[in-house]
Amino acid sequence: MNNLIKLPGVKSMTGLSKSSIYTMMRKGLFPKSIVIADRAVAWIEAEIQEWIENKVSSSRRG
Template identity: 50%
Template structure:
């Protein structure tokens, strides 16, 4: 398993969600949590985002 960390612009590109939508869904527990990279930098584990997308696709079918 790869633990590649992706930053917000890549998360927005992958999901099609805006920054505010991502953080709103995170606060509701409906989106993977970010991890601190130090200072003011955060990122997401790419595999978590991919799994979330797969679940969304499965719900839509």
Template identity: 40%
Template sequence: MVGLSRSGIYARIQAGTFPSPIKMGHSSGWIEAEVQAWSESQIAGTRNTTSR
């Protein structure tokens, strides 16, 4: 969904720049709305810093 490797996702979680997963038994998952909000903020950040 976000095009990041597993290690890339967990590195961003450690840095506080990606939503934390929730535990579901032995697995982890993310709340879709939080990941979508993160994705939208990444897009907005590239749009706001690009000079034309």
């Protein structure tokens, strides 16, 4: 089952600001949010975790 997290949780997990998240989403560099209700979006937690793991892996390579 996919857990959904709202923007404050995404910011906390990644250390990114709201504007950085949305800029990176537009550029295809960050997982896209999904609409969960009128004027409400969330992210799939597993996708955010995977993005973080990829960032860690790429920074360790070198």
